[in-house]
Amino acid sequence: MSLEAKAPRDFTYIRPRKRRLSEYEAVTCYTQPDPDVFDKQGWYLRSAEGRTAWRKESTRLRHPHWFDFRDPAGLWQRTYVRLQAEQERSLERAVEDAARAGAFADFEPTWVRELVGAHYRVWSFFEYGLFRCFAQAQRETLSDTLGNVYCFAGFDRVRHAQAIVIYLMDLEGQIEGFQDAGAKERWLGDPVYQPARRMTEELMAVDDWGELAVAVHLVVDPIFGEVGLSEMLRRHGPFHGDAVTPLVVSTAERDRRRNCDWTEELVRMVTAAEVPARDENRRIVGEWVARWTPRALAAAEALAPVHERIPRRLGTFREAVERASAAQAAIVAALEARSTEAA
Amino acid sequence: MRSLIEAHNRVKDFDWEPSYAKKPTRYPTRYRIPAKTKDPFRHLIRDYLSMEEEKDNRQYGALEDALARSNAPAKAERRWMEIMKVALPVVNFGEYAAMKSTGQLVDTIENAELRQGYMAQMLDEVRHVNQEAYLTRYFARHAADPEGFAQGFKFRGTNLYNRAGRAALEGFFVGDPIEGALNLQVVAETAYTNPIFVAMTEIAAANGDQATPSVFLSIQSDEARHMANGYSTLAAVVSNPDNLAFLQADFDRAFWRQHAFLDPFLGAVYDYFQAKRTSSYGEKWNEWIHEDWVGCYIEKLAPFGLKVPRWYGEARERMKWIGHTAGLIGFATWPLQFWRFDPLTDADMEWFERKYPGWYGHYGAFWEEYRKMCDPRAGAVPLSLFQSLPPLCRVCQMPCVFPRPDVSTVRIKEHGGKKHAFCSEACEFIFDEDPQRYLGYDTFYELYDGYDLAEFVRENGLLRADGKTLIAQPSLDDERMWTIDDLAALKIEIKNPLREVGA
Ligand SMILES: [Fe+2]
Ligand SMILES: [Fe+2]
Secondary structure (H helix, E strand, O other): OOHHHHOOOOOOOOOOOOOOOOHHHHHHOOOOOOOOOOOOOEOOOOOOOOOOOOOHHHOOOOOOOHHHOOOOOOOOHHHHHHHHHHHHHHHHHHHHHHHHHOHHHHOOHHHHHHHHHHHHHHHHHHHHHHHHHHHHHHHHOOOHHHHHHHHHHHHHHHHHHHHHHHHHHHHHHHOOOOOOOOHHHHHHHOHHHHHHHHHHHHHHOOOOHHHHHHHHHHHHHHHHHHHHHHHHHHOOHHHHOOOOHHHHHHHHHHHHHHHHHHHHHHHHHHOOOOOOOHHHHHHHHHHHHHHHHHHHHHHHHOOHHHHHOOOOOOOOHHHHHHHHHHHHHHHHHHHHHHHHHHO | OOOHHHHHHHHOOOOOOOOOOOOOOOOOOOOOOOOOOOOOOOOOHHHHHHHHHHHHHHHHHHHHHHHHHHOHHHHOOHHHHHHHHHHHHHHHHHHHHHHHHHHHHHHHOOOHHHHHHHHHHHHHHHHHHHHHHHHHHHHHHHOOOOOOOOOHHHHHHOOHHHHHHHHHHHHHOOOOHHHHHHHHHHHHHHHHHHHHHHHHHHHHHHOOOOHHHHHHHHHHHHHHHHHHHHHHHHHHHHOOHHHHHHHHHHHHHHHHHHHHHHHHHHHHHHHHHOOOOOOOHHHHHHHHHHHHHHHHHHHHHHHHOOOOOOOHHHHHHHOOOHHHHHHHHHHHOHHHOOOEOOOOOHHHHHHHHHHOOOHHHHHHHHHHHHHHOOOHHHOOOHHHHOOOOOOEOOOOOOEOOOOOHHHOOOEEEEEOOEEEEEOOHHHHHHHHHOHHHHOOEOOHHHHHOOOEHHHHHHHOOOEOOOOOEEOOEOOOOOOOOOEHHHHHHHOOEOOOHHHOOOO
C-alpha cells in the first residue's frame, strides 16, 4: 500500500468515547496542555507566588486522566451557542406573541407583582453569583472537556439572569403600573433571601471545582432551584393567567438538567471501578452533598413567605419542599448505588 | 420597545458586596481597579448569541462550500499548507490561555462594566479554540499531506516553536491577572491579531488556501471587542495613579515576552512558506505594530503616563533579521519538526534580497547548501553546517541565535548552581526580576541530552503511518523522502550546548 493510502485522515491522538471520533471530541480534546500527557517539559511560567498554570490540588478529587471526561450533551461552542440562541429566540417570540394576543391582561395582578416582579427578579442575583463561580472554576479544571462544561454552566447562569431582567422590562411595557424595583434591596436585606444569599456567597468562596459542581448541580439546583423556580413559578403560572413566565423558567430548567447530567457523569467517572482513588472520591462527594444539603434546604425553606403570597396555591409549601428534597435524594441515591456497584 | 440603554444598566447591576462569606484571593493582583468605569461590551447576551450563531453558520458553511465546490484544501500551495501544521496548534493554545485569562479576570476584577466584556470574551475564546481545532481536522481530512495535521496538538509538547509559543502564551493567565490582560488584550490581541488573523489571510488566499481566511477573519470579528476590553482595562488601570508604579514594568515585560516569540515565528511563517509571494512580514509589522499599535494606540496613552515599551527600540531593530534567523533554525533542524520544508528557489531568494536588502550576504550561503541536502542519498542534514545546536533561552524558550547567528546577543550565566542561557538582555533582565518564575521546568536539553536524532524522532512519534518515513521532510519531493534509517545512519547526537560553554 502506498504511503499516501495509509496516511491518517483524522486526528490520531484522541481516543473516541464511541466508535468514531465525534465533532465535539475533535474540537475539544487535548486543547489543554498537561505535563502528564504530551507536555513533559512542564510549565514554563509561574506566578510571583510560585503557582503553575494548572494544579492537581485544584480539587480534592483524584483521577489518573481527567481528559477522559466527556460531556454527555457533547456540546462545543457552536452547538452551545445555537442551543442558547434558540432558547433566547423562543423567549423573544413568546413575549411578542403574548403581547399581540393581549395575554398580559390575563396575568393575575398580585401574582405579577409578588411572584414575577418581587421574587423572580431577585433570582438574577443568585444566578450572577453562580456565573462568577463557574467562570472562575473553568479556569482551574484539569482538562479541556471539563473546562468547557464549567464555562457553559457559567454562561447559562448569566444568560438566565439577563433573561429575567429583559422579561421584566418587557412586562413594564405591557402591564400598566408594573415596575421592576427594589430587587437588590430584597436580595441584600429581606430575611426571605438571606439564607440564599449566604449560600451563594459561600459557593463563591468554594475553592474546589469538583465541590462547586456537586454542590450546585446535585444539591442546590434540585432543592433550591426546584422550589423557588419550578414549584413556585413554573407550576403556578398557568393558574394565574401567566403562560409566559413558565417558559422563561423552563429555559433555566433545561440548562439545569444538562448540568445535572454532566455532574453525574463526573461523579461516575471519579468513582468508576478502575479509578484507584474511587473510595476516597466517593467519600468526598458524600461529604460535599452532606455539607450543602442543609444550606440548600435552608435557602429553600426561607422562601415560605413568598409561597404564602401566591394567590392560588397548589398544595402547601411544605409539600413542595418535600417533593424537591425527595427528588434530590433520589438523584444522590442513584449515584451512590452506581458507585458502590462499581467498587 | 425596551430601551437598550436601560437594559444595559440593569444587567450590570448584579454586583453586591458579600457579607456572609469572603471569597479567597485566588489570583493576587497589585493593581487597584475602580469599581465603575466605561463599559467595553455593548450587547445583551441575547443579541450576542444570535450574532455569534450567525457568524458560526457563515464560517462553517464556507468550509463545507469550499469542499463541495472544488476540494480546495487539496489544491492549495503545499509549501503554505505545511506551515499551518505548526501555526494552528500554537495559536490554538493562545485561545485556550485567553479563555483561562478571562476566567480569572471575572473572578478578580470588582468592576461590573469590565466584567461584562470578559464574560463574552470567555465564550469567544472557546469559539476560537473550537474553530482552529476544527480547521486543523479539516486539513487532516483534506490537505494533500495530512501527516502533521492529524497529530496536531500532540506535538506541541516537544516541538521547538510550539514550546516557545506556550512559554509566551502562558503569560496570558499565569501571574497577576492584570499582567495577564496586558499580555493578552493589550499586546497580543491589540498589536498582533491583525498580523495573524488579517494579514496572514492575504497570504493564505494568495496561496490557494480559502479555508484559513474564512476561519481567521471570523475570529478577527470578535477581536475588536477584545481590543476594547484591553483598552477599557488599561484605562481603568491608569485612572489610579498608584498603579503606574508597576504598570510600566509589567507592560514592558508583556511586550517583550510576546515579541520574543511572535515576531521571529511569524516572520518565518510569512516569509518562508509563501509560494505565491505577496508582502513580507517586515512590511506588515511596520504597518500593524509600528504605525498602528505604537504610533496610534500606545501614543494615546502617553498622557496617562504609559510609555512605549522599554525594549521596543531594540525589537524594532531586531525585526530586520529575526524572522530569517527563525526560518534558518527551523529549516536547519527539520528532522526535529513535524512538517515539511520547501527549499528556497532562486526567485524566492531574489524576493528576499528585494524585501530585506543585505539578506543574501547573511543567509544566502545557508540556502545554497540546504538545497543540496534535500535528497536523502546526499547523506547530510543542514544541522551539519553548524558546530552545535543553539542553547535555548531560559525565559522565552527560543534558540539563542538572535538577531542573527553571527551577532547573537546570547548570554550565559549561573544561577542556583546551574548554567542558564538567555537570548537577549531583555530576557535576562526579566529573569532577574523574579527568577523562580522561570525555573520550574526541565529544559529541552535536560530531557534529550545525548539522544540520537533518530531516537528523538522515534520516541516522539514523528513517523508516518508506514512506521519508517519521517513526518518532517526537508522538501516537498514525494519521490525522495527521508526514512528513520536515513537519519539513523548519520548518527547525530543532541548535545546540550551549555555543557561545553563556560559561564
Ligand atoms: Fe481569541
Ligand atoms: Fe529569550
